[in-house]
Amino acid sequence: MIKQNIIITDEDGMHARPASKISKIAQGYEDAITLTYDDKDVNLKSILAVMSLAIPQDSEVTLSITGDNEKQTLKDILKAFEDEGIDIKTQ
C-alpha cells in the first residue's frame, strides 16, 4: 500500500462537480483507493462516500492505494484532482 497526504486548497472544498468526476475516474482502476479525512476512511470510487465527508477548504486528506499498479494509479489520481479544478498541495 502507498499513501500520499494532500491538502485541498480549493475554496469550495470537495464539492459535487469535481467529486463526481474524480469518483468516475477512480472507478476505472482495479486498485483499492481510500480517501481518509478526519479519521474517516471512504472509498474514493463512491461519490456519496466522498461527499459525505464534506471536506472544506484547506483540509488535509490522505490517499491510500492498494493493488498491483499503486504508483501509476496514485499519479493518475493526483492528476485527476488537478484536472478537475481542485487545487491540491502535496505534502
Place this chain on the structure above:
Amino acid sequence: MKNKQIASKGIAIGKAFIYQDEGFDVPKNKTKDVKKEKEKLKDALKKSSDDIKKIKEKSEANLKQNADIFDAHLEMINDPELIKQTEAMIENETLAAETAYDKVADQYIEIFKNMDDPYFKERASDIKDIKNRVLAYLLGKTPKTNIKTAQEDTILIAKDLAPSDTATLDFDYVKGMITEMGGTTSHTAIMSRALNIPAIVGAKGLIEKIKSGDTIALDALNNNIIINPKQTELDKLKAQQKDWQTHLKTLNKYIDNPTKTKDDHQIPLFANIGNAEEAKNLKDVGAEGVGLFRTEFLFMQSAEAPDLKTQIKAYQTVFEAIQPVIIRTVDIGGDKDIPYLKLDKEENPFLGVRGIRLALQEKKLFKTQLKALLIAAKDQDDLRIMLPMVATINEIKKSKAILNEVKKALKKDKKAFQDNIKLGIMIEVPAAALNAFELAKHVDFFSIGTNDLIQYLFAADRTNENLSHLYEPYDPTLLSTISRIIQAGHQEDIPVGLCGEIASKLDLALILTGLGIDELSMSPTSILEIRKTLASLNITDLRTLAQAILKAKDAKDVKKLIKQFKDDNL
C-alpha cells in the same frame, strides 16, 4: 378558482399532468428470491441511468442549464457503496429491493441533511431526487419527470413551478400550463409567454378536482378551465382556437417591419428573455433586439456557479441569434435563492442583498460574469451591460472599477475582448428614480424596471394577492415617475428604455410611447400586436394623450382616457 388570471393567451386541450414533488410510501416487503431482487435493482438502476443520460443530453443541447449536476446524479445512481450496501441488506435481511434501497438511500440523505455546510446539506435533495426515480422503477411506477417521455398533448398542472422545476421539464408535449399559485408576473407566467404556451395562473383548488389523465380544456382567451369537456364544448373551443390562429397570422405581416407610427416615429420593440435558448426564435416573433436578458437563470439552474466557459457559450448563443442585446448582470436575491452562495437568510429579502448589492459583495462571481461577457462579445459591434437594483452613484462607480479591473486583466493576458462597452442601469429603486437626473451623468443608458419599481413605489409585494389593488400600473403616480425618468435621461442625451411586464400591455405601451420612451422590451409574444397598433397611430396624438394622462387623478381616470383614445383612433 375565482382569482385565476390569464398569463399567456391561447387555447390548449390535452391530458392533465399533475406535477408534484411526491415521495413514495415503501412497504416493508420481504423476499424469498434474493437473486431476483438483485436483478430488479440492477434493472431499475440501468433505467434510471438511461433517463439521466437523456436528460443531460437534452439540457446540453438546449443550453437551458448547466448539465454538470446530472453527471453527479449519474455517479450517485451507480455509486458502488450504495449498491453494495443495498445488495448486502437484500441478502442479509431477505428484504425486497425497494425496501432495502429506500433504507440505504435514506441513511445517506440523513447524513447530508445533518451537515452544517449549507452546500452539502442541499445535496440531500439530489439524493432524494435519484432515490425517487430508482424507487419508482422498483415499484413499477413511472418517475414523476416522465413528462419528458409524454407522447400526447399534455396540460401541465402544478401548485407552483420554481425556475428549477421548469428547467428540467420538457416542453415538447406541454401544450398549456396551469398553476394554483402566482400572478401574471410569476415565473410560470413569464416563462409561459416566452415559450408561447397558453397558461392560467392562480387557479386555486384545481388540483383536488382533477386526476392525472383527465382531459383539460385550457381556455386562456376567456380565462376558463373545463375538466373533461363535452364534445360540444370541445367543438366550440376548437373553432375559437382556429380564429385565434388566424388572428396571429394577420399579425405575421408585421414580422420584418421596424416598429413605427403612422407619422414615422420609430420605437424599437425588444424582447425580454430568461435563457439563451429563447433568443433563437426571437426573429420569428418580430423582436428588434433583446432589451433584457436575465442572466440569473444560468446561475439558478445548477448546483454550482457556472464557470467561465459555460457562461461564454450561453452569451454567444444569444449574440449570434440577435442584436442588439442588453444583458442584465446577475440579479439574485429577493425571491431567487442560490444554495451554493450560502446567503444569509433575510427577514425581508426584497429589501435585502440582491442585484448589484450582491454582485458587489460576491466579487468573484461578478468578475467571472463580466469577463465572460467581454470575451463572448468580442466579435460584436458593442456590449451593453445593465446593472440591476442600483440605488446610488457609488454603486455605479464601484461597478465601473471592477469592470476596469476585468479589462486590465484581459489585456494583460492578451485575450481578445469587446472594448466598446455601454454601461447602463435599471431604474427600479425609488431612490434611483428620484435621483435620475444625477445618475444619468454616470451611465450610457437607463432601462426602467417596472415590475420592481411598482412594488417598491407603493410598498406592495407583487406576489401578495391581497395587495393586487396597489400593484396598479395605470396609477398616475407611477406614470409621472416614469415620465420624469425619461426626461432625466434625455437631458443627458442617453436613451431610456423600459423592460417591465407593463410594456407587454397594449394600452400601457401606447401611453409609454407618448411619454417619449426610446425602446420597449416585453414578452416576445406581445410584440406584433403592439407593432400593428402603433403603425395605425400618430406620435403627435399619443403625446397629447400622455400629457392628459399625467394630469389624471387616479388609475380609473387613466383607463377612461385611454379607452376614449382607442375608441377615437382605432
